[in-house]
Amino acid sequence: MNFFISASLAFFVLSIYTAHYIVELHKTTKDSAERDFVSKTSLYVSIEEEEDVSYSPLQQDYYRDSCPSAERIIRKALKEIYKARPSIAPSLIRLLFHDCFIEGCDASVLVDADESQTSEKEAPPNLSLKGLDVIAFIKSELENTCPGVVSCADTLALATKEAVSLAGGPKYSLRIGRKDSLVTFKDIAQRELPSPHATLSEILARFASRGFSPQETVSLLGAHSIGITHCTFFQDRLYNFSGTGKPDPELNTGFLQELKSKCPFSASASSPSPCPDTASAPSLPASDYHTNYGLSSENQIDGTIDLSFNNEGGYLNFGSRYYRRLLQNKGVMFSDQQLMASEETETWVRAYASDPLLFQRDFIKSMVKLSSYHVLTGPLGQVRTNCSKVLPLN
């Protein structure tokens, strides 16, 4: 009797899980090649599911037999690169966000355009991404040791985890076993990545549709306590806010002067056209975009602001200093300062400003959630050998 109940319960749970899995399949397959692939393998999916006893499709020790040194290789490589190029840490964190936010953590953002598809990298919010060269380098190290085993999506998630720690953020562990996509999503990236001109309700809606609460959204934005922002993304706030010809009245006046001196007036900010809904890219020449990832931003046409403000508040204030600046109306982008626009989000800004440990705990949870969002696992997806090239299906 007991056996009968638990057996049917198990069957019930399994069928829900399998059904859910298949719904997910349909949601994620944007491309007919991938759809073909899925229909050929869907039987395999259900068998695979019955054998999978773990709750999450990702696993603790996924490469234990196939590539036991994977995490060590990634950690060592990133540590070396970081010494010569500390800007790699924020660049990877942003790269992970842009990958995971668009159709999940599947390394779709890394794929080059070819005859059959455009590239997500060409979507305007992605034009200023950096660190792709470093993922390619680490992946080639992994290929030397365990060819064809470690996915680009896992490489990016694990390298980002190291980057957070190297940049003074909290340490966390990740489950692994992500697979790489067969397609890229340029149009979705263009439409869905939040703009630096977005209002709070727009920002919260984008994150909510991916299952992130307002609190989780506020905690993730703490990543804006490191790295850089091109002047282009907030210039309108300095010279021509909402077409008024005046600065954003919300902006701290001392900070306004500081920003103006680093981002002198340029014609594009005075243009009467309203801010586009998606982030407009800084006008980096193509050669710069493709080859100069490692060069300092001084070499670029557009000026930049250092978001860490020389590690204001101490090196260990990763995160918290961002919220303290928001309390002083010193958010750099309009979207940053918007976190003060509702009581709920303001409450979390205050909490994280005054309690770095609370921030670290919540940031870890949100980063793990972001790094595991909508992953391809099991027979879905592939393990690319070169992160910028999808492998042919057969």
Ligand code: HEM
């Ligand atoms: C409302 C949501 C967000 C908007 C509008 C936004 C927008 C931007 C923009 C415009 C930049 C400047 C890029 C450049 O000038 O090259 C930037 C930088 C950055 N963003 Fe975000 N972002 C958002 C959320 C996030 C999240 C959730 C994370 C990570 C968890 C993140 C991590 C970063 C990092 C680390 C940088 C610095 C990049 C570097 O120095 O290379 N952002 N963001």
Ligand SMILES: [Ca+2]
């Ligand atoms: Ca993706």
Ligand SMILES: [Ca+2]
């Ligand atoms: Ca997906």
